Amino acid sequence: MFPGLSRRSLLAGGASLGGAMIAAAAGRAQEAPPGAALEPVPEDPTRVQGQPVLSENGYGSRSQFESEVRWRYPTATAHTSWSMTPLASGHGIVTPSGLHFERHHAGIPTIDPRAHSLILHGMVEEPLRFTMDDLMRLPAVSRMHFIECSGNTLTEWEEPTLRTVQGTHGLTSTSEWTGVKLSTLLEMAGLRDGAAWILAEGADAAVMTRSVPVGKVMDDAILAYAQNGEALRPEQGYPLRLLLPGFEGNMQIKWLRRLEVSDTPYMTREETSKYTDLMPDGRARQFTFVMDAKSVITFPSGAMRLPRPGYYEITGLAWSGRGKVAKVEVSADGGETWEEAALEGPVLDKCHTRFRLPWVWNGEEAVLQSRVTDETGYVQPTLEELVAVRGTDSVYHLNAIQSWRVAGDGEVTNVHA
Amino acid sequence: MFPGLSRRSLLAGGASLGGAMIAAAAGRAQEAPPGAALEPVPEDPTRVQGQPVLSENGYGSRSQFESEVRWRYPTATAHTSWSMTPLASGHGIVTPSGLHFERHHAGIPTIDPRAHSLILHGMVEEPLRFTMDDLMRLPAVSRMHFIECSGNTLTEWEEPTLRTVQGTHGLTSTSEWTGVKLSTLLEMAGLRDGAAWILAEGADAAVMTRSVPVGKVMDDAILAYAQNGEALRPEQGYPLRLLLPGFEGNMQIKWLRRLEVSDTPYMTREETSKYTDLMPDGRARQFTFVMDAKSVITFPSGAMRLPRPGYYEITGLAWSGRGKVAKVEVSADGGETWEEAALEGPVLDKCHTRFRLPWVWNGEEAVLQSRVTDETGYVQPTLEELVAVRGTDSVYHLNAIQSWRVAGDGEVTNVHA
Structure with a gap:
C-alpha cells in the first residue's frame, strides 16, 4: 500500500518513545484569531474540569490554536475582490464553509430569505415565481461538487508570482450542495420551442448576469439553498445560488433572483468584456464554460x-x-x-x-x-x-x-x- | 423519477407568478443568534454596495437569519451532558462541524497541540510516542462516517417522550474525518503474540477509557486529527480522537493520549457500570459495540x-x-x-x-x-x-x-x- 515504505523508514520519521520532536512541516497555526476568547491551557487537562457542553449558543467554533483564514488578494477595494481557500492546511475533499473561496463584484448583499423570490420567465409556457419556501418544498438533491473561479492561477502565466498554493490555486473549493434541480422548475414552467439559453441574474449590487445553455441546465444544474448540511453562507449566495457543476465559478450566479429563457445568449458584460480568453491572434474566445482538468x-x-x-x-x-x-x-x-x-x-x-x-x-x-x-x-x-x-x-x-x-x-x- | 408527480401536482404546490406564498413548513429560523452582528437589510440589495470580502478575520459565519443550534439535554450540569444535532434542518449527509452532537463526561479540555502526544505501549515490540507533528507526517486517509452515541433515542423506550427529531435522534452526526490508520502505528510498534485488546484513554478530566478489539483496530480504526476539511473541533476531541467506524460513540475516545495493548479487555467503568445493556433476565449484556441499522x-x-x-x-x-x-x-x-x-x-x-x-x-x-x-x-x-x-x-x-x-x-x- 505504501511502496518503498518499511517499518524502519516510518520509524526513521522519529516517533520512538522519548525521541526528538519534529518541527512543524506545514506552518500549522499557532495563534488565535484576533478577538477570540482564549481559554486557559492547563498543564494537565485531566486535573481540571473542561468547558461545558453547548458553549457559544450551541454553534461551535474552532480551537483557539487554529487560525487558518482565507487570504484576500490585494485588489484596490475589498468589495470587488476575492479571497482564497488555504489549501495547504486542508484535509480530505470538503472545504469548511468558513474557508470557501470568495469572489464578489460589488460586495455581499444582505438578503432576508422571507422576502426573497426567484422569477422564471421568458420563453416558457407559464412564468413562475418561487419563494424560498416554495423551493424548499420541491424534490431536492444533494451533490458534492467543486467550484473553481476561472481566474484561479491567473498570476502564474508568465513568471512564478505568488508564493503559496493558497495564492496560486486557492480559488477552488468543494462543498456538499443541496437544492432543487433547475430542470424541475423548467418542467413546471414548460419550455417553448426554440428555447436554448437561460439568463441567470443575481440580486447583488453588480446584478451579476450570465447566459447558460439549456442543455447544461437540463443535465445537472441545481438551485442550491444549502452547503455542507446547513443554509448557504452569505458569501456563497444566501439564500439561493445557481450551481453549474464543472462550469466556471462566475456563471454559478449567487443571490439568484431571476431566470429568463431565450433562444440566444444575452451577451452580458461578464461574457463579452470579461470572462473571455484573449488568444494569440488577438481574438477573444467566448463561452469557455467548462473548467478543464x-x-x-x-x-x-x-x-x-x-x-x-x-x-x-x-x-x-x-x-x-x-x-x-x-x-x-x-x-x-x-x-x-x-x-x-x-x-x-x-x-x-x-x-x-x-x-x-x-x-x-x-x-x-x-x-x-x-x-x-x-x-x-x-x-x-x-x-x-x-x-x-x-x-x-x-x-x-x-x-x-x-x-x-x-x-x-x-x-x-x-x-x- | 418522482412517481405520481405531474407538472400539475407540483404547480398545485403554489408557485405561479403572483400566486400565494406558502407558509414555512419546517419552522425555518427567523431570528439571529444572541450577540450576532446584524447588518441592515436593504429593501433592494442591488441599490447598495454589499459587505466586503474577508469580513470577520477571513473565517466566515452563518447568515444573521439562520439560528439553528445544538440543543442540550437538561442534565443537572452542563459538564457531564450532551447536546443534539438539529436533524430537521439538516441537508444532505454532512453535519456542519458547529452542529455535530456532543457528549462530554467532564467537559471539553483545552489542549495545546504542540504539547500533546500519544503514547502507544503494552504488548508491543517497541513502545512509541508520537507528537501531533509526527502523526501528521504519516500516511493519511479521509473517510466519511457517522458517529452515533449509543444513548441516542434513549428517551423513547416506553412512551413517546421528546417532541422533535433533534430530541429523539440528534445524537448522530456525519463528518469527513482525516487521520492516520491506527494499524499503521501498530505495524510500526509491532504487536506481540497474544495482543487482542487495546485500551484507549482520553486526556479529559473523566480520563475516558475503553477497550477495543485489535481486529476492529486493524480493520478500519483511524486516529483522526481533522473533520470536514479542517482541524477537529475542540468538542470532538481536538487535537486527536479515535475513530471506530460503526461502533458506539463512547468508544471513539476524544482528546486521545494513550493506547495500551493487552491480551484482555480492561473492564473500565464505561464498559461495566455504563454502556452495557440490561436484559429482561436481569443480566447486563457487555461489549455491544456495533450500532445496528x-x-x-x-x-x-x-x-x-x-x-x-x-x-x-x-x-x-x-x-x-x-x-x-x-x-x-x-x-x-x-x-x-x-x-x-x-x-x-x-x-x-x-x-x-x-x-x-x-x-x-x-x-x-x-x-x-x-x-x-x-x-x-x-x-x-x-x-x-x-x-x-x-x-x-x-x-x-x-x-x-x-x-x-x-x-x-x-x-x-x-x-x-
Missing part, C-alpha cells in the same frame, strides 16, 4: 520547509469539469519520470479528489509536479504546452501543471519547470 | 405543521454500523404498506445516507415511518420487536422504527404505532 500538490507546497530528509506523504487535489478524475501522476524530478498516486475514494463527478503518494526525500533538490488525467482521457498540460496554444494574453483558465522546487535546505518555492 | 424521517417530523394538503417530499437519514445502507422503505399508514425511497448517492460505508420519497398528503391522518435494510440483510425492527428481545430496562442501543403522526390539521407528533 487540473491538479496541484498541496503538501509540500510553496513557502513550506521540509525539516530534514526522510519520509513524507505527498498529497494534493485533482478535479475536472468534464467528469471524474481517472488518474493522478506525481513527478519528483520536474516531469522526467512519473509515479501514479493513490486516489482517495469516493472519486466523485466534478469534485475535488485527494491524491497521496509516499515519498522519501534524499535531501537533494527536487521539483515536484502532479498531472491529472480525467475520465474523458484529457491530460493536464504543461505550462509550455498551454502557452503554445493560448499565448500569454489570457487571464482565465490556466490549468497547467504546477511545479514546486524543494531546495537542498528543504525550502519549497513556486517555480516554472 | 437505524433510520428516521427528518421531514416531516415532530413539532412541525404541514400547512395544507398537497405535495411534500418525505426525507430522512439511514445508517448502519455494519456497512452500507441497502434499502429504505417508507410507510404513510403506520407500517401497513411500504414504498421504497430513493437513496441519495454516494451510498458510503458506515455513513449517513439520505433518502427521499415524494408524497401527496390527502389531508387525512397519517403515520409516517421509515425502515432501513443494510447490506448484511439486517432489517430495522419495530419497537415492539425490539422490546420483545431487549425488554425496557435498557438505556442504550434503541434502533427501532420511529413513527410520526400527521394529524388532520397538519400537526406532526411523536407517537408509538
